[in-house]
Amino acid sequence: MNKILDNGYYDFILSNSLIPSYALSENITKLNNEHSLLHLAQTNMQACDLGLHPYENFPSVYTLASSICTENPNTASLSYQSVLNYMGLGVVIGIIDTGIDYGHPAFQNHDGTTRILSIWDQTDQTGKPPAGFDFGSEYTKNHINTALKSSLPLTIVPVTDTSGHGTAIASIVAGSRDKEHSFTGVVPQSKLAVVKLKEAKDNLKQIYFIPERSLCYQESDIMLGIRYLLNIAAQLNRPLILCIALGSSQGGHDGRSPLSSYLDQLIRQPRMGAVIAAGNEGASKRHYYCYSHVPPYCCSFDIKIGEDDRMFTMEIWPFPTGRITLELYSPDCEFVSSLYTTVNTCQKFSLLRGQSSVWINNIILEGSTGDQVIVVRFNNPLPGIWHCQVKSEGNEPFSFHCWLPSGNLISPDTYFYHSDSTTTITSPGDAHVPLTVAAYNQFDNMILYESGRGFSRFGEILPDVAAPGYKIPCALPGNRYGTLSGTGAAAAIASGAEAMIMEWGFIRGNHTTITGVMANRMIIRSANRDNAWFYPNDIWGYGQIDMLHLFDQISAFS
Helix, strand or coil: CCCCCCCCEEEEEEEHHHCCCCCCHHHEEECCCCEEEEEEECCCCCCCHHHHECHHHCCCEEEECCEEECCCCCCCCCCCCCCCCCCCCCCEEEEEECCCCCCCHHHECCCCCECEEEEEECCCCCCCCCCCCCCCEEEEHHHHHHHHHCCCHHHCCCCCCCCCHHHHHHHHHHCCCECCCCECCCCCCCEEEEEECCCCCHHHHHHCCCCCCCCCEEHHHHHHHHHHHHHHHHHHCCCEEEEECEEECCCCCCCCCHHHHHHHHHCCCECEEEEEECCCCCCCCCEEEEEECCCCCEEEEEEEECCCCCEEEEEEEECCCCCEEEEEECCCCCEEEECCCECCCCEEEECCCCCCEEEEEEECCCCCCCCCEEEEEEECCCCEEEEEEEEECCCCCEEEEEECCCHHHCCCCCEECCCCCCCCCCECCCCCCCEEEEEEECCCCEECCCCCCCCCCCCCCCCCEEEECCCEEEEECCCEEEEEECHHHHHHHHHHHHHHHHHHHHHCCCCCCCEHHHHHHHHHHCCECCCCCCCCECCCECCECCHHHHHHHHHHHC
16 A cells, blocks of 8 residues: 555655655655655554654645535625626636535536546555646546536546535636526636645544544645645646635744744745635634743643543743743543653553643653643543643743644534634644635624634734625535635635736736735735724734735736
8 A cells, every 4th residue: 555545654844955865765655845745654653642753744634614514505606707707717716625525517618528627536555646646537628528418427537526625616716607596606617626625644644643533634745735736737837826725724824834934935936825714613612822920930721621521732932031830630630740841752641530730741842943832632531621731940930832723623512711713724824925814704794703813923914804604605516506604715706816816916017927825915905994993903814805906906907
């Protein structure tokens, strides 16, 4: 079996400069010019492999950033086409998600041929992988058109979307017009290139104490998907807009993860844009912040653990000047203490009552940031209120952020008391230069309660803008239509807006060297700003996307 698929191998993200010179080529998968995967065989995998191997080498896990409603939409699609004559002509929309129902009319031309350039299905090992990759199956436009003419299309192109999330996102950005259902995507003349992600490896789920049946994806596969989409756009010499409707609450929320850094580099290049969902953790009560500035320099907080959450991880990130220790008290007052920090450490604590165990990695130098991080992993925790006490090891003022997992990785019954809704934007929405998009209800003009909120851990301005994200009409598998809500839906709308700018700039020759950074700034400058708010702020960023205002501004100098 290919090592990238084999659960007997860990996939470690390493800087290319750190790849051992003796490493065999079959143990290495290139991600980009900065990072590669090292596939390392490991027998008797166990929780303290995190500690034996550095935290930063394990890929983060990502969850979906929108929720589907299967009821038929009762409102027309959002569209600028009645006023703007920009429909994404010549632009490639890159979707990295759960797959796509390629047979849906939303992805077909008037003559029944496909508008999808290619699909890389990472989950399908029956076909030929894309050039430069050694797993998954690639299906080109010709394959898809042949399948569409067949009575058994899945025997030719066996790509499905059991979740429906990828189909919904792709249709909001680029779905074909359907008068019967009053539906159209934002840029229905653009082309689609799709990556269907494989699920995160079981060994990665085990390291992060994620329930086996939880749907999530790993950072390295997303990065490989980006590399694939770049190749597709380069072959055609077309602009590419990446729409990433996934997010993770792992890491330092500072834009330094391998995926965030990759996106930062890419969109500084001509004809390359990336739009990212801000995540839906704003109302989940999964973030806690404390600043301790008076002796005895300690901070206490409580976490409520629900009955259904048998495995999960919590991360504590102090600011660089702080050096902290952690004490935990279970609901029946058993005591766990991690007093000492080391570079790589792993401590297991077995509680006397029940089956509860706690693993603590108190890491003084996390590799990507140089900061301290405490990773706490719970197995069969006693339901109820757990008390946490953080103390300064140096007897000085300190502050820290604490996050629980995103999305479906834990239930709503596990949360922090006295939680803080700020600093809840998920990665890679914390990247510095891509367009990070919050979501609002376009019917009452209010921000969605769950929309992720800024800023980053170090105060960088996030989100950039907000876009409509409540019950957005979309296509669903099986030739159905429904609605999508959340910041993933908002990111899809914003991706269409960015595609319009790329069409104006590169395709129509108004600014042939336009970059994603430039497009983002154009969107930010033209955003609608309510006089009731100060801008930028941690809820709306620089305001609401306003494409009509943007093209009014453009017409003044084009």
